[in-house]
Amino acid sequence: METKSAAHCETCTGVLLRKLASAGVRPTRQRLDLARAIFGAGNRHFTAEMIHHETGSIRFAPTLGTIYNTLNEFARCGLLREIAIYDAKLWYDTKTGPHYHFYREDTEELSDIPEEWVPDFKIPAPDGTLIKAIDVIVRLKKV
Secondary structure: OOOHHHHHHHHHHHHHHHHHHHOOOOOOHHHHHHHHHHHOOOOOEEEHHHHHHHOOOOOOOOOHHHHHHHHHHHHHOOOOEEEEEOOOEEEEEOOOOOOOEEEEOOOOEEEEOOHHHOOOOOOOOOOOOOOOOOOOEEEEOOO
């Protein structure tokens, strides 16, 4: 007889396999382990170093290089959104649709700006171009 957590794990694996397959990503063991860490907690913001720390205790812990390669692949396939913060740290977001961010410089935290707080941008694209995205990062500092 299966326990509830074993059944839940099977369901999670099935969902992750479908998610990777629909994005055209080959589901290796390490990619699945990383997908569990990344997508298992819902929408979130993180860096490669944070994932490296979180996955350090799993049986075949991925190297930081493997994590960077996997995050780049997931971003290239549309599973993650890359967010470049100007302090040379690259963040990733599991919420890939249009939205904006707060970045707290003192605590190095990235969070979503509530949609109702964001102004409606009406920016025309130059001739022959199409606006792909508008990235807004509001940098905060404790007073």
